[in-house]
Amino acid sequence: MKRLFVLLLLAAVPACQHASAADAGHGPAPLDVRLAAVSLEPIAHPVSGAGLITARREMDLSFKVGGVVSQVRADVGTRVKRGQVLAVLDTTEVSAAVTQATEGLRKAERDLERVEALHGRGSMPLAEVQNARTGVAVAKAGLSAAQFNVAHSVVTAPSDGVVDRRAVEPGEVVPGGKPVFHLSGTGTGWVVRLGLSDRDLFAVRLGAPCTVTVDALPGESVPCEVSEIASSASAGSGLFEVEALLKGGPELRAGATAKVQIARDVKLPSIPVAALVDGRGDAAAVFLVQDGKAVRRPVKVGFLYDDRAAIASGLDGAEQVVVEGSSRLREGSPARIAAATTP
Template identity: 45%
Template sequence: MTRRTITTLATSLAFAAACASGHAAPTEAAQAALPVRTAAVDRGPTTRMVRAAGTVAAKDERELSFKVGGIVARVAARDGMEVRRGQLLAAIDTTELTAGVRQAREAAVKARRDRDRARLLRTGGSIALAQAEDAETGANVADAALQAAEFNLRNAVLVAPDDGWVDRRMVEPGETVSPGKPVLRVSGRSSGFVVRASLPERDVLGLSVGDLALVHLDARPRDAIPCRVTEIARSAARGTGTFQIEVRVDPARARGLLSGLGAKLEIARAVDAAGAIPLLALQEGDGDRGTVYVVDGERARRVPVRVAFLDGERAVLSSGVEGVDRVVSEGAARLADGVAVRVVP
């Protein structure tokens, strides 16, 4: 083989190798790009489910007590007993109160007699004007004392303020009670039942009276009872920092409820958010901070985000995805900023 033939063959082999190298480069680059799938960012207000544990209670709960102290003469109520409005529940011994009324009545009669005598003497000029005025005042004071004594006597008994039941009996006949000491705890039927729960500040903000709620009794978890939010505390409870809310149970579903039953409360409320993404798309979570990746050309771009809350398989974001339409939903855990990617169906 001549030198010229060898040179020509070498040149041909070099050209073929160069062509082969040129065709292989794109294939290797394509194989190096990480396959990912993307998902759309959900826009607009989203619904957040507020959940809390609560307790069923009669709306109208009262502790009954005597206005004046004394010896308990009778307790007609028992724990759990159903009562009717105006029914006698308890009474104190009225011996002292009756005597006080009689004493006040006699004092009032004397004061009126003194007042009438002073009027006559004043007309004749026998006494000074000041003495006549003092007699008028004395009669008025005696009348007021009589009214107070009669009022105390009338309130020596406790009657049911509403149709309902007795929750707890706290005294027995023969005991001496002081004014205002609870004697009975009763619940009324006319105002229905409510569920009371405490919410942290992040959940109570945005709630409104009238919002729809669902209650699941611990004893009947599959039975959802419709309710409405009726009260929201305007100040936090001391010690816990939580806010008490109250939802009213639909009267048609309140039959058979008992005070003290445990319940789970769910309230759906709309919140403003930057967007919602699949939970798998959220990376590097740290408190309310995280990261998502978007496909920019053929590269992954890291985007810091703020998390408002997690909702099942979704992460609702408060910021960071403005102007972003899609995020990497599958394969994000393998990515870093600037890594080559290819989107697969």
């Protein structure tokens, strides 16, 4: 019995020594992983927004002077040409003002002739001559103002366009300066005005190409370019207004909803989406392999495109990331790089 115990003890010693050697010298077997290169090529990532289609030039038209409207010659939807008369005032009052100013000028000129003649005979001081000359100048200015009011007793189209709104009827008394028509000019083209956040705005430049799609025209897109960028944000929305000028395309209507995509190249490192682990919102992590060990690196995802992720931060100095086998890795896990590397 004692001899059997000794034999069992001697048999166990080599086994223990072998296990201790395995623990001390070898450790867990390394996990096979494949790597993917971190791409530093610019990424085409358009800025998107929505807005309304409007004429590039929009105008509120009004009479310069008030009065009674005698004629209205345009309605909503009327296409007009530059110089076309849209509405006319009754000119009885303004014409009378011209007659009054004309007679006033004639009187001032007669007064001046009389004063100059008296001054020539030495019976009128120079100051009276100067006053008479001033009276003539004032009368001429009054006549010019009256004639200007007559000329502007009509509303004419300042450019080719379409009447979008009419706010006047024949016989109505309107004050000077009150808008009676709203005109969308068609000679300067159509635009889409959209609001962008400051983050998107700084990636947009004047002249950048873009495309416009309209819900009413599915499957069609219209080329455009960025024609204006606001220098300050809107007080109400906090967004910056950007104007996209349309180039050609089908006939459009003011007020139609349009979506705009502005071309933009983003310079961010990108990796395959499969390389990301522990994703939560824009926070995630990737694994690198350094000296045969897995190194976990937290990253911030900028955006996803196709099957790749643009990384906003966290990949400084990294050239390759684990793309296969990362789900089994932990910080410090032994890792063995497979022969093939994913591009």
